[in-house]
Amino acid sequence: MSTTTAVSRRCVALIAHDSKKEALVEFARRHLAELARCEVVATQATAMLLRLRLGLDAVPMRPGPDGGDLQIAAKLAAGEISAVFFLRDVMVAQPHEADILALLRICDVCDVPYATNVATAWMLAQELFGRSESPEALRASDEAGESREPSGGPLGFQA
Numbered sequence: 745m746s747t748t749t750a751v752s753r754r755c756v757a758l759i760a761h762d763s764k765k766e767a768l769v770e771f772a773r774r775h776l777a778e779l780a781r782c783e784v785v786a787t788q789a790t791a792m793l794l795r796l797r798l799g800l801d802a803v804p805m806r807p808g809p810d811g812g813d814l815q816i817a818a819k820l821a822a823g824e825i826s827a828v829f830f831l832r833d834v835m836v837a838q839p840h841e842a843d844i845l846a847l848l849r850i851c852d853v854c855d856v857p858y859a860t861n862v863a864t865a866w867m868l869a870q871e872l873f874g875r876s877e878s879p880e881a882l883r884a885s886d887e888a889g890e891s892r893e894p895s896g897g898p899l900g901f902q903a
């Protein structure tokens with residue numbers, strides 16, 4: 745009989761509206777090592793982009809407008825998700841606004857932390873992953889020309 749106990753990996757959700765997808769890719773790139781150690785779920789187009797651009801093994805749900813946010817909400821209600829990173833575009837009316845609000849509501853009901861902009865995403869990641877680098881520190885070291893890990897680069901987006 746095996747004496748090893750399965751250790752469940754922390755599961756986080758990554759979601760971005762279209763105009764915020766590049767920002768999410770950049771955020772995920774900056775936290776790739778930590779995210780790779782988590783189970784990641786994402787709405788469909790977001791998951792595909794993270795996989796394509798970063799090789800991040802994000803489990804795709806349905807597209808956001810087709811119920812993907814609600815699938816993530818259901819997982820969260822079942823206690824399967826520990827944090828949500830959801831870069832929202834609040835300048836554009838979303839056809840599935842009700843689903844978005846349902847997801848954010850269930851985060852509050854279940855006391856699960858969520859971040860809806862890049863600044864709070866960094867703070868939440870810092871808390872979750874215990875990293876000390878901030879976007880400002882990274883930008884400063886970029887400007888100073890300091891080298892970091894191979895995936896590093898200026899805070900601006902990379903192709």
Ligand SMILES: O=C(CO)COP(=O)(O)O
Nearest residue numbers: 787788789790807808809
């Ligand atoms: O609309 C979204 C979240 O509300 C994002 O969905 P996609 O990742 O499928 O584009």
